[in-house]
Amino acid sequence: xxxxxxxxxxxxxxxxxxxxxxxxxxxxxxxxxxxxxxxxxxxxxxxxxxxxxxxxxxxxxxxxxxxxxxxxxxxxxxxxxxxxxxxxxxxxxxxxxxxxxxxxxxxxxxxxxxxxxxxxxxxxxxxxxxxxxxxxxxxxxxxxxxxxxxxxxxxxxxxxxxxxxxxxxxxxxxxxxxxxxxxxxxxxxxxxxxxxxxxxxxxxxxxxxxxxxxxxxxxxxxxxxxxxxxxxxxxxxxxxxxxxxxxxxxxxxxxxxxxxxxxxxxxxxxxxxxxxxxxxxxxxxxxxxxxxxxxxxxxxxxxxxxxxxxxxxxxxxxxxxxxxxxxxxxxxxxxxxxxxx
Amino acid sequence: xxxxxxxxxxxxxxxxxxxxxxxxxxxxxxxxxxxxxxxxxxxxxxxxxxxxxxxxxxxxxxxxxxxxxxxxxxxxxxxxxxxxxxxxxxxxxxxxxxxxxxxxxxxxxxxxxxxxxxxxxxxxxxxxxxxxxxxxxxxxxxxxxxxxxxxxxxxxxxxxxxxxxxxxxxxxxxxxxxxxxxxxxxxxxxxxxxxxxxxxxxxxxxxxxxxxxxxxxxxxxxxxxxxxxxxxxxxxxxxxxxxxxxxxxxxxxxxxxxxxxxxxxxx
Amino acid sequence: xxxxxxxxxxxxxxxxxxxxxxxxxxxxxxxxxxxxxxxxxxxxxxxxxxxxxxxxxxxxxxxxxxxxxxxxxxxxxxxxxxxxxxxxxxxxxxxxxxxxxxxxxxxxxxxxxxxxxxxxxxxxxxxxxxxxxxxxxxxxxxxxxxxxxxxxxxxxxxxxxxxxxxxxxxxxxxxxxxxxxxxxxxxxxxxxxxxxxxxxxxxxxxxxxxxxxxxxxxxxxxxxxxxxxxxxxxxxxxxxxxxxxxxxxxxxxxxxxxxxxxxxxxxxxxxxxxxxxxxxxxxxxxxxxxxxxxxxxxxxxxxxxxxxxxxxxxxxxxxxxxxxxxxxxxxxxxxxxxxxx
Numbered sequence: 032x033x034x035x036x037x038x039x040x041x042x043x044x045x046x047x048x049x050x051x052x053x054x055x056x057x058x059x060x061x062x063x064x065x066x067x068x069x070x071x072x073x074x075x076x077x078x079x080x081x082x083x084x085x086x087x088x089x090x091x092x093x094x095x096x097x098x099x100x101x102x103x104x105x106x107x108x109x110x111x112x113x114x115x116x117x118x119x120x121x122x123x124x125x126x127x128x129x130x131x132x133x134x135x136x137x138x139x140x141x142x143x144x145x146x147x148x149x150x151x152x153x154x155x156x157x158x159x160x161x162x163x164x165x166x167x168x169x170x171x172x173x174x175x176x177x178x179x180x181x182x183x184x185x186x187x188x189x190x191x192x193x194x195x196x197x198x199x200x201x202x203x204x205x206x207x208x209x210x211x212x213x214x215x216x217x218x219x220x221x222x223x224x225x226x227x228x229x230x231x232x233x234x235x236x237x238x239x240x241x242x243x244x245x246x247x248x249x250x251x252x253x254x255x256x257x258x259x260x261x262x263x264x265x266x267x268x269x270x271x272x273x274x275x276x277x278x279x280x281x282x283x284x285x286x287x288x289x290x291x292x293x294x295x296x297x298x299x300x301x302x303x304x305x306x307x308x309x310x311x312x313x314x315x316x317x318x319x320x321x322x323x324x325x326x327x328x329x330x331x332x333x334x335x336x337x338x339x340x341x342x343x344x345x346x347x348x349x350x351x352x353x354x355x356x357x358x359x360x361x362x363x364x365x366x367x368x369x370x371x372x
Numbered sequence: 373x374x375x376x377x378x379x380x381x382x383x384x385x386x387x388x389x390x391x392x393x394x395x396x397x398x399x400x401x402x403x404x405x406x407x408x409x410x411x412x413x414x415x416x417x418x419x420x421x422x423x424x425x426x427x428x429x430x431x432x433x434x435x436x437x438x439x440x441x442x443x444x445x446x447x448x449x450x451x452x453x454x455x456x457x458x459x460x461x462x463x464x465x466x467x468x469x470x471x472x473x474x475x476x477x478x479x480x481x482x483x484x485x486x487x488x489x490x491x492x493x494x495x496x497x498x499x500x501x502x503x504x505x506x507x508x509x510x511x512x513x514x515x516x517x518x519x520x521x522x523x524x525x526x527x528x529x530x531x532x533x534x535x536x537x538x539x540x541x542x543x544x545x546x547x548x549x550x551x552x553x554x555x556x557x558x559x560x561x562x563x564x565x566x567x568x569x570x571x572x573x574x575x576x577x578x579x580x581x582x583x584x585x586x587x588x589x590x591x592x593x594x595x596x597x598x599x600x601x602x603x604x605x606x607x608x609x610x611x612x613x614x615x616x617x618x619x620x621x622x623x624x625x626x627x628x629x630x631x632x633x634x635x636x637x638x639x
Numbered sequence: 640x641x642x643x644x645x646x647x648x649x650x651x652x653x654x655x656x657x658x659x660x661x662x663x664x665x666x667x668x669x670x671x672x673x674x675x676x677x678x679x680x681x682x683x684x685x686x687x688x689x690x691x692x693x694x695x696x697x698x699x700x701x702x703x704x705x706x707x708x709x710x711x712x713x714x715x716x717x718x719x720x721x722x723x724x725x726x727x728x729x730x731x732x733x734x735x736x737x738x739x740x741x742x743x744x745x746x747x748x749x750x751x752x753x754x755x756x757x758x759x760x761x762x763x764x765x766x767x768x769x770x771x772x773x774x775x776x777x778x779x780x781x782x783x784x785x786x787x788x789x790x791x792x793x794x795x796x797x798x799x800x801x802x803x804x805x806x807x808x809x810x811x812x813x814x815x816x817x818x819x820x821x822x823x824x825x826x827x828x829x830x831x832x833x834x835x836x837x838x839x840x841x842x843x844x845x846x847x848x849x850x851x852x853x854x855x856x857x858x859x860x861x862x863x864x865x866x867x868x869x870x871x872x873x874x875x876x877x878x879x880x881x882x883x884x885x886x887x888x889x890x891x892x893x894x895x896x897x898x899x900x901x902x903x904x905x906x907x908x909x910x911x912x913x914x915x916x917x918x919x920x921x922x923x924x925x926x927x928x929x930x931x932x933x934x935x936x937x938x939x940x941x942x943x944x945x946x947x948x949x950x951x952x953x954x955x956x957x958x959x960x961x962x963x964x965x966x967x968x969x970x971x972x973x974x975x976x977x978x979x980x
Contacts, residue, residue, distance in 0.1 A: 034484045043484040125459070133802075176969050191734070191972045195965040198906045202961030205831040209955070217823055224813040251480065257461075258475055264424050264455035269528065270448030270476035300806045316464035345814045352810020359803040360784045 048313040048322060055312075055325035059110065062332035063103040067095055069339040105230040105294050106335045106347070107328045108238045110301060112291035114327020115249060115320055117302030118309070119284035122256055122318035123277055124186040130303040131288035134193025137302075138200040139169025140292035141223055145204055148219045149211040155233060158222075159293040166289030169196055174281060184277055185263070225298030225348025227335050234294040241290035245283045249320055256280055257317035298334075298348045300355035301327050311362065330355060375400055375563065376421060376451070376532055380430035383416050383587075390416045391587030394430070398532075398580075403558040404565045405574040408584035409608050414567045415456065415536055417584070421565065422453040422534050434532075448476035452530040454521055456537050460509050466520050467505035470496055473527030495526035499553060515546035522553065533557065535566040539573070551577050571608070575599055575623045583607045599623040654926060661933040665714075668940040672710040673702055676947045680706075708839045713940040713956075715842060716834065716898045716905065719849045721935020722856050723894035724909030725916070725927050729863040730887045737910040738895035742804035744904040746777020747896065749808040751829055752815045756822040766829065767844050767900040774896030777804050782888050832905035832957030834943050845897035852893030856928060859887055863924040905957045907964035908935055918971055938964070 035042045067083075068074040074082070074091060081087040082095035117130045124134070131137050143165020147153040153161065177184050177192040204223070208216045249256075255276045258266045267273050288302065308330075309322035334351040341350075377397040383390045391413040398404050398421075406414040419425040421432055423439045431438045439447055452473075460469065473495065474488040496502045499519040504512065509520060518538065525533060535554065539547040547570075555577055558564050568574045574581060575595040582592045585607050591598045601614050604625055611628040618624075673685050680688065680698040688702025720738065727736045738744060750773025751766050758765065785800035816823045862883040874880060895909065916930040939956065942963055946954035 032484075036484075036486070039485075040481050041483050041485045041488075042481070176973065179973065188972055192969050194910070195907075195968045195972070198910070198961050199965035202831070202906050202958040205827075206955070206958050208827050209831055213824055216827060217817075217820060220813070220823060220827070221817055224810075224817065254475070254478070258472060260459065260461040261472060262455060262457070262459035264419075264422075264453070265458040267424055267444070268422055268448060268451075268453035268455065268534075269473065270443075270445035272444050299810060303802065303806070310463075314463075316461040316468060343818055345817065349810045349814035349817075352806045352813075356803040356805075356807035356810070360800060360807075363800050363803065364784050 045313070045315060048315060048319065051309075051312045052322055052325055055322065055329050059107055059325060059328040059332045062329065062336045063107050066103045066106065066332060066336050066339060067099045069336065070094075070099065101231045101235050102227050102229075103332070103335070105235045105238065106227050106331045108235060108242055109227075109291040109295040109298065110305075110328035110331030111246065111324045112238065112242055112287040112327070113298065113301040113331070114305035114309070115246065115324040116284045116287040116291070117304075117327070118306035118318045118320050118323035119249065119256070119280050119287075120302075121306050122260060123280060123284075124190045125260060126186070126190055127303075127307060129186070129190045129193075130306075131284065132297070132299060132302055133197060134190055135173055135196035135200060136166050136170050136193070136285055136288050137292055137297045138197045138204065140166035140289050141297050142200045142203055142207075143168075144222060144293075144296075145207045145219050148222060149207050149215055159234065159237065162293040163289045166285055166292060169200065170281065170285040172196065174278075184274065184281075189281075221346060222296045224346045225296040225351070226346030227295055228346065230294065238290045238294045241286055245286055246324065249280070249283050252276065252279065253318060253320050256320075260317060295331075296346075296348065298331065299352045301330050301351055304355035304359050305330055307359065307362070374398055375435050376433070376565075378417075378421060378427075378430065378432045381417070381420055381427045381432070382429040383413065383420055383425060384428050385416075385425075389428075389587075394587065394589065396582060396589060396592070398563060398565055401558075401561065401563055402580040403555065403578055404563075404580040404582060405578035406565070406567045406582045406584060407569075407571055407574045407607070412584045413587040414584050418453075418534055418536050418565065418567050422451065423447060424453070424455075445476040448528065448530070450530055451532045451534065452525040452528040453534040454525050454536060454538055456540070458521060460517075462510070464509055465505065466496075466501055466507050466509055466512070466523075467492070469509055469520060470501075470523045470527050473524040476528065491527045491529050492523075495523040498526055498557070499523045514541055515543070515549060518542060518546070518550055519553070522550070526557070530562075532563045532565070535564065537567050537569060539568065539570070547573065571599075571604070571625050572617075575625070576617060576620055595623055599625070654920070658929060658933065661930065661937070665933055665937050665940075668937050668944070669710055669714065671944050672713060672940045673706050675944050676701070676706060677953070708837060708842060709834050709943070710940065711839075712837050712842045712901060713834050713943055714936045715846060715849050716902045717908065717936030717939035718853065718932050719894040719898040720905060720908040720939070721912040721931040722853060722928060723891045723898070724911075724935075725913035725924070725931040726856050726859065726863065726887050726894075727891050727909070728913050729867060729924055729927070730884060730891070732867065734914060737907075738891070738899070742777035742781045742801045742808065743774045743892070743895045744899055745805035745808035745812070746773040746775075746780075747771070747899040748826075748830065748904065749773055749812045749815075750776070752812045752822055752826050755825050756815050756819045759821060764840060764844065767841055770900035771845070771848070771896045773808075774899055775892045777808060778888060778892040778896070780804050782885075829903045831955040832899075832903035832960075833955040834902055834939075835953065835955070837901060841901050845901045848893045848897040852890045852897070853932070855886060856890040856894065857932075859883060859890065860924040860928050863887065863928075864922075867922060867924070903957065905939070906961035907968070908939055908960050911964040911968045912938065914968065914971060918974075 033044055033046055064076050064079050067079045068076055072094060074095065078087055078091055079095060082092045083100065085092065120129045120131055120134065121127055123129065140162040143161035144158045147158045147161035151157065173189065173193050173196050174184060177189045208219055211219065255271045258269060258271045259273055259276065263273050305327035306323040309319045309326045313319050313322050330351060331347065334354055335347045338345055338347045338350045374397045379395050381394040382392045383394065394417065396417065406417060408414045416425060420427050423432065426440065433439065434442065434450060471492050474491060477488060496505060499522050501516065501519050501523055504516065509517060512520065538550055538554065542550060551573055554564055554566065578595055580592065581595045581598060583590045583603060590607055591603055599614060601612055604610055604612050604614065613626045613628065614623045615626060616624065673689065674680060674682055678701045680702055684696065684698045685702055688699035689707055723738050727738065728734055747770035750769040754765055754769040781800045781804050784803065816826055866880055866883050912931050912935045913927060916927050916934060920926045920930055939960065942959040943956045946956055946959040
């Protein structure tokens with residue numbers, strides 16, 4: 032730990048965490064540049080950078096900024112949002128499985144989108160709106176059911192109620208898919224896997240706005256969030272408004288998960304794996320919000336890059352699922368130390 | 373005038389009322405110990421004093437202000453609490469954990485002042501865990517962990533410390549170690565309020581004893597003045613004798629024998 | 640904590656009564672399952688339909704050919720899932736543990752998709768073997784990953800390993816499904832668990848496995864009790880946690896592998912039943928296991944009956960169980976004391 036002090040001002044920072052963040056950001060951006068360069072018409076990384084800066088020839092510039100950049104940017108932003116959201120929920124629930132995938136918010140988001148795709152036949156904007164509404168309504172319902180007068184919302188209770196909601200919505204999603212006609216159901220299943228295909232600025236911009244508000248807010252409030260891991264009583268005795276912090280972070284976490292899902296579909300495993308990976312990389316206790324967000328972005332960008340270079344075209348969700356799962360399994364089997372599981 | 377007092381408290385969880393119209397005053401500079409049988413409301417009272425439980429009726433006052441009206445951090449700068457079963461974040465080191473006690477003194481632009489550093493160093497020295505600073509808390513023994521927990525509360529630098537059963541799960545040597553530490557903290561001028569299970573420990577270390585049963589305070593005062601065989605019988609329903617502790621001359625409770633002692637006479 | 644003692648005599652008697660009542664409830668649901676459905680069958684015809692169908696009457700044919708296999712399958716699958724859930728929660732000391740979480744459903748689904756994709760046929764009997772192999776493979780993998788490293792298979796590691804394997808297999812499932820659209824057509828129906836449309840051979844094929852798993856699980860009640868107090872305390876009481884875990888995992892694989900193979904993934908039963916039972920009878924596995932064994936088929940058949948009468952086109956059993964189980968579960972979470980979870 033290093034401290035910068037000037038008069039009454041004092042700021043602390045962790046060299047290792049800073050280096051990790053730098054490397055992760057570089058990896059994420061590097062992968063995104065390669066993603067933009069990939070396709071039927073390959074573009075070299077320097078040309079990609081020139082085109083993004085508006086200095087290349089016009090054809091390349093068009094391909095990059097209009098066709099491929101939105102996809103890469105959506106991937107980066109969705110990764111940031113999912114990683115951050117996962118870190119928030121794992122800290123609140125004090126459970127490595129307390130990620131938005133598991134406690135129903137992503138599932139609810141998918142339900143909203145499926146209803147748009149299969150029942151109302153809405154377009155891209157309607158799907159976005161549906162998935163955000165689905166996530167927010169699910170989160171609201173879960174929070175209200177988990178809320179108890181006097182005791183507020185307890186981490187474990189929130190996870191359990193969320194798991195219940197997830198199971199119910201999962202069933203609803205399957206029901207919708209079995210009742211739809213085959214072609215539409217196929218489209219819905221594709222969406223449910225999580226994909227960055229054909230994303231344009233319409234998806235990237237709302238996600239960027241959500242992140243612009245929620246990411247700094249979450250980082251500024253990170254300290255009380257981490258204090259919650261001492262237990263409700265201890266945190267409260269140290270002057271942390273536990274219930275208010277929790278409610279704020281749940282709102283932020285849901286917003287992030289909803290925005291990411293709306294843009295990229297329920298990309299699996301990023302929210303679950305990114306915080307765990309970030310903690311092992313930084314070797315710091317507590318919620319590592321920025322490292323987790325950057326890990327998410329790197330995971331998703333690398334996943335997208337791989338999906339583009341596979342011999343068969345699969346959506347990015349397939350790749351992140353396999354990648355994240357294999358990596359977590361590898362971590363589990365190599366780090367046997369108590370306290371790191 | 374006492375810094376911490378409670379008036380007319382009615383304490384309840386959901387529908388279960390634990391205590392009604394309860395009033396206590398914590399004498400300044402005292403080592404107050406609350407004793408009583410299981411479920412008598414002693415931990416509940418401590419939680420109310422720490423504002424972890426909002427009383428259904430009545431008010432807890434700190435320095436004359438109702439504690440409900442104090443900003444959380446402001447309260448935490450004056451009053452510290454060691455909860456009964458705190459959690460430990462995974463993989464946290466002793467130094468990092470103790471540093472968390474500085475939270476109420478910190479802000480976004482004042483993340484780690486020299487005072488923070490001094491308070492943490494001092495707290496770790498006070499409980500003798502300085503050498504463990506870089507160890508992971510999960511790997512420590514129960515006694516060491518409890519000392520680290522105390523260091524966290526000490527780093528908070530509050531004049532009043534509330535301790536909820538600080539000796540549970542510790543062996544006898546570690547219990548005495550923790551209590552001796554508390555006595556030293558008290559001698560240094562802090563006001564301590566502890567919930568203890570062991571009546572003899574309470575008598576030995578407390579300067580002010582509060583005996584509770586069924587949500588009521590049955591007696592309070594210095595142990596030497598109030599602890600009698602009748603009181604113990606009334607509070608715990610335990611027939612006993614009270615003798616002078618051969619070490620400290622404080623009251624020592626000897627439960628009445630249910631079995632005849634084996635002596636040469638009755639053999 | 641004192642070692643488990645046999646319950647007092649009075650307690651045992653009241654449990655006998657309660658178990659008898661539960662058995663009676665099971666019998667009632669069985670009769671209901673045979674008598675209720677789209678085609679009207681007079682109550683008098685039900686018995687003759689079961690035991691001596693003359694082949695001429697349509698009502699008797701419905702009972703014998705459709706409802707009897709369905710009911711028997713419901714009993715077997717229900718028992719298997721309830722018991723598997725109870726064993727798994729005891730093994731992992733985690734009330735969130737569910738067959739689905741240990742990778743079993745994911746593995747089964749992947750195998751089914753692969754078989755459908757490869758053979759271009761969705762023969763139910765082929766799927767049974769595939770699902771079974773997939774479930775067993777996934778569970779074994781979870782165990783291998785979770786048990787590696789120091790400290791053996793600690794609960795949290797197992798659950799995390801399960802999440803990892805699940806993520807990989809569901810990602811691969813999605814990949815295979817999206818690459819071979821013909822698979823998707825059959826798979827989307829398998830994906831919603833259902834008791835309907837299965838014939839007698841399906842049940843006969845999985846029955847030996849369910850029977851073996853049931854016996855094994857019931858024999859494990861005592862060692863599981865010891866395990867519930869933590870590895871060290873259990874060892875001090877003379878149990879062998881390692882062996883209990885291996886045998887318990889084997890029982891779980893046999894039970895949920897066959898249940899999932901026969902009926903597809905049925906949501907929530909394995910999670911909710913042991914939870915409900917523990918709330919009612921306490922943590923003693925010698926009570927939890929038999930109660931779960933009897934309660935689960937009552938709920939599953941009940942859900943199946945509701946599915947038959949609630950919608951014109953029949954709701955799949957898995958959807959009904961999720962919609963009934965989830966709210967019930969939420970209510971119990973709210974009532975329960977969170978620290979017991």
